[in-house]
Amino acid sequence: MHNADISAVADLDFPLDGFQLSRLAQAVEGLSREQLHWASGYLAGLGGGTTTASAATAAQDGLTILYASVSGNARSIATRLADDARQRGLSPTLADISGYRPRELRNERLLYIVISTQGEGEPPESANELFRYLRGAKPRQLDQLEYAVFGLGDSSYEYFNQAARDLDALLEGLGATAVAERIEADVDFSARYGAWSQQVLDIADAKAPADEARVVPSARESLHLIRYDRDHPYPAEVLDRRRITTDDAVSDVQHIVLGIDPAKIRYAPGDAVGVLAENDPELVDRILSLARLDADTEISVDGSRHNLRNALLHHFELTQLHPLVVAEWAQRSATPDLLALLDDKAALRDFAGRRQLIDLLSDYPIAITPADFAGLLQPLQPRLYSIASSQAEYPDELHLTVATVEYEAFGRRHLGTATGLLNRRIEVGQVLSIYIAPNPGFHLPADDGKPVIMIGAGTGIAPFRGFLQQRAARAGSGRNWLVFGNRHFHRDFLYQAEWIAYRDNGHLHRASLAFSRDSEERTYVQHRLLDAGAEVVRWLDEGAHLYVCGSIAMEKAVRGALLDVLETHAGLDLTGAGQRFEDLLAQGRYQKDVY
Template sequence: MVSPYVSAMLGEERSALLQRVVEGLPSETLHWLSGYFAGLATQRGPVQEQAPAPTPVVQAVPEAWLTIIYGTQTNNSRMLAERLKHQAEASGLSVRLYRASDYPVREIAKERLLYIVISTQGDGDPPDDSRGFVEFLLSKKAPKLEQLRFSVLGLGDSSYPKYCEIGKILDTRLAQLGATRLLNRADCDVDFEPVAQGWLDQAVGKATEELAPKTATAVVTPLRTAPPAPKHGKEAPVTAEILVNQRLTGRGANKDVRHIELSLGDSGLAYEPGDSLGVWPRNAPELVADFVSLLKVNGETEVTRDGRALPLQQWLTEELELTKVSKPFLERHAALSGSTDLQRLLAPEGAEAFRALLKTHQIIDLLRLWPAPWTAEELVRALRKLAPRSYSIASSQKRVGTEAHLTVAVVDYVAFGARHTGTASYFLATRTGDEERVRVFVEPNDRFRLPRDSARDVIMIGPGTGVAPFRAFVQERAETGAKGRNWLFFGEQHFRSQFLYQTEWQEALKKGELHRISLAFSRDQVEKIYVQQRLREAGKDLYAWLEGGAHLYVCGDAQRMAPDVHEALIDIATTHGGRSREDAESWLSTLRDEQRYQRDVY
């Protein structure tokens, strides 16, 4: 039915014609038409005649705005920041949302209300998209902010000693600059939803009070609605069938690396090169049996948590984290066991030993080495919820269609006299027969994208399983006919047994889909050789590629490889670009800001 307002604007005949034209059109087309008609109006210039005015409605017009800045490596912070924006806008607030790398830092002196949602990577590092923002705030260039009211939501992983460190640093720094906390900082663990949603609700309430919108007369003319929620995601995964589970590493290799191909079927799930696939694993039956046996509890005992009653065995298999030690669990275990050794680890002076324990021990090791009288109920309450694991997608959908490929290093080793496995990698590696189905979802990664200009050259640095997204990059560039050159740096321990996708790279070189490959196999000679050494050896050419507009990508280990590669790039800029170290670092920062130096590290 045509609204009276439309009839008044167009007349009965034209409004009826418009109704026939738009009838049955999908929402995407209507959105496009709204922009098309707005463009026509702009081309025709200002309105010459005043149309009958629509009936005014009362709307809240905010005196000021709320600015939200997020920093993310895995998109969780972005998701929460977008949710905060939607909640605030639904409360009538004017909101600006920025990724930290896109925020014009000089504007911070003008802000009156600022919320920051930011994650911490590894042992206290900012996400790659936030480094410039964090460095600015911590520098002498940061202005006094007496007029600013703020709050920080930090995301992290309590299995790292510097849990939510970046959120804490920014919270402290803003206060040092004279800003006032509108709401206390909140720190979220891997299972972030309960804490995050509470903070979001309070943040919206405080912002609404602070901005104090006036009541004014305004005309509401919505041209665009919020996009619909995706059909599939973390909480609504797709059940995918494993089509191929093939070992890539040969005999004698120290690692078991698998190439896994999954069918997404008719789910409609789409991804781009650079995205990751989230996998919901289950804990190994052997590990669950060890927990039940060691603690002398009944696996059939029904336990209630968060309003859900399940048998203990089901909690341990499908719902709870059984491998990675978290600080809260360690604190509770230290108290139950009465171990002074564990309690010393939790003291400030035990930080280094605590860090070492987190790297070397799984939860089952704590239970074996420091026995404690856990009950089924206490155990279920103390363990973290099982979280999905992310794997870089190793395929281009333009080539593989409804499939998604992964490159998975299986964690399987002996420590403290017992076998240890990785939750998701072992789960994927052991899917056979009727168990060849897993729950998956796509995690977009907008900060790890091929250049829009396909004529640009691409340099890819991916040792080990870090090569996965670059298999997707090369496939995509071949399928789209990209004119730019592709240069891959790959490293592993041994050429014969660990040259991942060797035949594919050789075939890509023959076809001209890959133009150059530089290899580093660390254990094939007395002197260990890593990719950073190959970077330095090819420094002159690499610098020329970058100066010519190439995009550079790094994927893999965040603790050692990524910093070593970064240092090698600084050396290359000083050696072949005649830059000082300070200028070289500034040059890399500029490449990062231009999204020509992108990293996906973990």
């Protein structure tokens, strides 16, 4: 039933309907093994049933699969691995690292971890607690553990797969034994999955208890709620699309409303949505013309046959130029200035980061066959956007806040893949392929009485719109403080009327605004934090959770300002301020969503 609709569960005569099953799946996702066992016993007790100790004992000797995801790719790989394990008759425990208690590692025997890397070699926010535990654990504490690590990264970045490398080193340093070589997958990670999964599942098979009952599920016996992911996207209808910056604003920002079925799609404020966008047909035709390639030539893509035009539309990156493509292009063109880049990785990354494929074709033409051309290109990746709504207010909708990526360079107009589709080409009534990318490291506190400080720049305001909708719907007592920055008050104050309404009805208790181009002295969100430093410390002392959404550079500036605030207004020295910040991280009270 992996590809079936949830409503098809009714055909199996289960006592829960599709919505109840969806809610149940959402409730248990991310629970640790110990929590799942406790919950099963609790539910059995409610139903008058019993649980046996042997089930719990057997699970201790079984396979645990953890994932730490940023874009949803690690979750997708881990879920696929768990599915493949079940097809072998194994009973793996699958969990998001954010819901896993690190001390349970001492009870694990076989552990497979799928982890991505973000920022400057950092693990996903959801893995911070695990990394802190591992760095503080005693030597040889995990002698009993055997493990394997599957890393996800992008080799165009300097700190490629650094989180996977660090995790592997930490586990090995604590006495754990790797049963397979660490995988450092690039953007085309599916190509690395097959051989690795075969190897690690063979190992899990061999280590499974001999007396364990093996039941390989049939299609009708498997209670597999559909998981909408990049391989099985959800078709969401576009209900509305409108510009929310003025016509004379530098940035074209659009508010997009998608229709969803709440029985099939559930999300929390702070989660992201993955958009599977196709390339611009006009761009594809220009590329085919420049490369002098026949659009109807058939090529193979992942074992399937496609004509070249269709393959370029749906399967390959055309607007994000990978350094590997430039490196191969340099070899084929033998152009001196391109060849010079091969000895300077930083220059190669910079060259690729400022250009698109159309620029290579125009400025460095080469003769190439259709198959070789396709072989050069990287697979088309989903684009992630922060969700700008809450299902507490819009149960059957999902909102996006999207800034158009458009610029002139090298004598040509450039348009982003997804933003071009979302903000220019797609029309109301058409369907968009999406999936939810959970972001548990950027969720509201469970206690609605806790104050929150939300710091966002530009479209980084999107998740905080969902936060306020959720907090207002729950009528919690916690205070809300928005710190928002953009270029101009009159052109770029996104959702201005809504924030004013929240202020007037008592849900937005404080707003600090920074519009950088409205005065000669550039003012940004970090400056507003410094201005209100004493109040920031008071809110933190009262248990406030602080959220930051925006660029990596912006988050660094906010972090620096916060450390200054703690020194100046909390009476701490530099070391003490740093420790206070680390405490906020450990308590989950400083959370970021950066890009």
